[in-house]
Amino acid sequence: MKFLKKTDSLIYSLIKKEDKRQNETLMMIPSENIASYAVEEAVGSSLGNKYAEGYPHKRYYQGQSNVDQVEDLAIERAKKLFKVPHANVQPYSGSPANLAVYNALMMPGETLMGLSLAFGGHLTHGAPASATSKYYKSVQYQLGKDGLINFNDLRKLAKKAKPKVIIAGFTAYPRVIRWKKFAEIADEVGAYVLADVSHIAGLIVTGVYPSPVPYVHVVMTTTHKTLRGPRGAMIMVTQKGLKKDPDLATKIDKSVFPGLQGGPHINTIAGIAVALKEDSTKRFRSYAKQVVKNAKVLAEELKKNDFNLIAGGTDSHLILIDLRNKNILGNTAAEACEAAGIVLNRNGVPFDPNPPFYPSGIRFGTPGITSRGMKEQEMKKIARLISKVVEVTRKTKEKLDITFEQEKKKEIRRKIVQQALVLKKIRKEVLELCRRFPLKKVY
Numbered sequence: 001m002k003f004l005k006k007t008d009s010l011i012y013s014l015i016k017k018e019d020k021r022q023n024e025t026l027m028m029i030p031s032e033n034i035a036s037y038a039v040e041e042a043v044g045s046s047l048g049n050k051y052a053e054g055y056p057h058k059r060y061y062q063g064q065s066n067v068d069q070v071e072d073l074a075i076e077r078a079k080k081l082f083k084v085p086h087a088n089v090q091p092y093s094g095s096p097a098n099l100a101v102y103n104a105l106m107m108p109g110e111t112l113m114g115l116s117l118a119f120g121g122h123l124t125h126g127a128p129a130s131a132t133s134k135y136y137k138s139v140q141y142q143l144g145k146d147g148l149i150n151f152n153d154l155r156k157l158a159k160k161a162k163p164k165v166i167i168a169g170f171t172a173y174p175r176v177i178r179w180k181k182f183a184e185i186a187d188e189v190g191a192y193v194l195a196d197v198s199h200i201a202g203l204i205v206t207g208v209y210p211s212p213v214p215y216v217h218v219v220m221t222t223t224h225k226t227l228r229g230p231r232g233a234m235i236m237v238t239q240k241g242l243k244k245d246p247d248l249a250t251k252i253d254k255s256v257f258p259g260l261q262g263g264p265h266i267n268t269i270a271g272i273a274v275a276l277k278e279d280s281t282k283r284f285r286s287y288a289k290q291v292v293k294n295a296k297v298l299a300e301e302l303k304k305n306d307f308n309l310i311a312g313g314t315d316s317h318l319i320l321i322d323l324r325n326k327n328i329l330g331n332t333a334a335e336a337c338e339a340a341g342i343v344l345n346r347n348g349v350p351f352d353p354n355p356p357f358y359p360s361g362i363r364f365g366t367p368g369i370t371s372r373g374m375k376e377q378e379m380k381k382i383a384r385l386i387s388k389v390v391e392v393t394r395k396t397k398e399k400l401d402i403t404f405e406q407e408k409k410k411e412i413r414r415k416i417v418q419q420a421l422v423l424k425k426i427r428k429e430v431l432e433l434c435r436r437f438p439l440k441k442v443y
């Protein structure tokens with residue numbers, strides 16, 4: 001980065017610090033991953049200079065000979081990898097992509113049915129704070145007490161609400177999603193099913209997680225999570241979707257551009273094409289298998305240490321833990337883990353008695369640490385370290401006699417973390433682990 005260093009030493013030094021932070025901590029936020037240098041190079045290339053409003057071979061500007069080929073390649077690779085007849089690779093990210101799907105399938109005021117944010121749905125699945133619940137009538141479903149989707153309840157709600165679109169695919173759901181069940185209910189009420197596979201796309205294309213493609217009408221995915229590409233998204237239409245509405249592909253394309261977006265980010269689209277090429281290799285399949293294997297080992301080890309795993313474990317890359325039996329808030333656990341070099345996020349749990357800003361749980365996953373080459377042995381060690389962090393944090397909180405109300409204050413949590421001296425020792429162990437598995441960007 002010699003040019004950046006000379007032009008803007010401040011931004012240069014912040015990027016260098018971020019490189020160091022990523023290298024010296026465990027990236028365990030399940031929506032994050034480490035894209036390859038090849039992806040980074042495509043995203044940082046001259047393609048970012050080009051305006052290309054429209055679609056390949058139907059643009060509104062001149063000078064498209066190269067970018068048309070880039071977008072064609074990305075589309076072809078997406079279609080082949082996901083086994084779908086149509087793909088749109090232009091959405092800027094997952095949130096606008098979901099809105100583009102709704103805009104294609106519904107008129108304002110029509111009904112959308114998604115999993116509530118508090119139970120693991122995404123904001124854009126109709127959460128009250130999201131524009132998606134202002135433009136559309138949002139009906140939200142919940143999980144059962146067992147942390148799983150209750151299809152009897154879902155059917156009852158769908159029959160009553162008569163949604164135009166049902167969303168399956170979530171942000172914090174560790175188990176396999178039964179796509180066929182969603183399809184049956186949607187067919188009964190005449191709704192479209194959108195599978196939002198943002199979190200699990202990399203597991204789906206490698207066959208380590210069931211694909212929704214035979215059952216749903218539209219599939220949306222971000223490209224920067226388990227697919228390990230740049231920040232972006234894709235919308236795909238299935239055969240079943242085209243059967244329900246032969247114009248569906250055209251409607252989706254028109255909704256993305258000119259419906260919601262202007263010029264596509266061709267540099268990102270090139271990065272997506274590169275990632276999709278990487279994703280189609282045997283090596284990536286082994287990676288995806290290891291992601292799930294690692295998550296399962298981590299889950300089993302944590303259960304041995306009396307952690308309460310939502311839905312009893314995981315079939316994917318992510319784990320959601322209810323910390324109420326550990327007597328600390330998700331905030332405190334996440335901040336203590338960060339002090340120890342384990343970066344994860346606080347999260348609500350089903351039927352959480354606490355508000356979303358002070359939730360009872362934590363959520364973490366294995367895509368990032370598996371990209372570094374970590375395997376079962378390291379998962380056992382990480383489970384031990386997370387258990388230790390939670391234990392010393394709880395003990396320190398109890399020793400300081402801090403109530404839940406007090407724990408909501410940032411300065412109080414800071415005091416707990418500072419006084420839990422063992423965290424410094426754990427930080428050293430994490431650093432040693434990170435040094436044994438340096439961040440790998442070479443695919």
Ligand SMILES: Cc1ncc(COP(=O)(O)O)c(C=O)c1O
Nearest residue numbers: 093094095122170171196198222
């Ligand atoms: C299931 C799901 N859908 C959509 C999104 C939105 O993606 P983005 O953050 O790229 O807008 C996310 C992001 O976390 C997600 O988990």
